Amino acid sequence: MSGIAPGVFEAQAKASPDVRNVVNFLRSSKSGMKVRVGAYNGKRTDYFKGKSAIKALMSPAYAKLKNVPKIESEEEAKTLLAAIIPHAFYLRVDRGAPSGSTANSPKVLTVNQMQSFLEAEYYAWFYEGSQWLTYVGGFAMLFVMLAGVMFPLWPSVMRLGVWYISMGVLGLIGLFFAVAILRLIFYIITVIVSPGIWIFPKLFADVGFVESFIPLWEWDQPKKKKGKKKDGKSEKSGKSKAATNGATSTAVDVRSLSPDSAGSSRPESRQVRVEEVPDDS
Secondary structure (H helix, E strand, C coil): CCCCCHHHHHHHHCCCHHHHHHHHHHHCHHHCCCCEEEEECCEEEEEEEHHHHHHHHCCHHHHCCCCCCCCCCHHHHHHHHHHHHHHCCEEEEEEEEECCCCCCCCEEEEECCCCCCCCCCEEEECCCCCCHHHHHHHHHHHHHHHHHHCHHHCCHHHHHHHHHHHHHHHHHHHHHHHHHHHHHHHHHHHHCCCCCEEECCCCCCCCCCCHHHCCCEEECCCCCCCCHHHHHHHHHHHHHHHHHHHHCCCHHHHHCCCHHHHHHHHHHHHHHHHHHHHHHC
């Protein structure tokens, strides 16, 4: 990350293996931390809230890790997170105004001179995490590009095998589109005389490969709407009954009703006025 003083990398190099394991966990997606994006020295920088880091150390995913300090309370988590700050993997920052012209632009981050760990404060990452996956992905992409460029030099057997594989993949894609079109045509035919029949109803559902073809067919039954209105009426009737019982005792119970039940309390107040009319006459 550009814009970082060389002393930051020296401090990170002095960290113990246990501390580095904790930092790698917090920097990974396994921690479940909410990562925000800010602007530090004109560069996009990830940062997080202290409370999110505490939750990550208290999570079951952290408890399963080995070669890391054990955490049994939030105080221990705060102590560990505060001990990591001198290694400059992350530093406490203050958020400023948005860096761009819109309100959704990354906010400007400035390093706070008082470095301490508080759950309500924000901390910017000055550590990118383990890079071995990036290196492996880069070498794999380079290998694929070189292999594609050198395809004319491949042995005839390998080129023939690639041709068969590509034809097989194209055939599967064509078969998928054919099934999708045929099931639509069959549905249009059956919907005229019946609710309609879907062949492979879960073909486009978010399920596994095998589950996409189970069941073989299914009626296109319309989804039943839940009786929200009925439930709402029953709740209002119950509240009106409760309001009636309360209004007979004291006026405080009537005023303590929530705004949602204000509509049901008005009829009871009118009934009280009707009862008072004979008394005045």
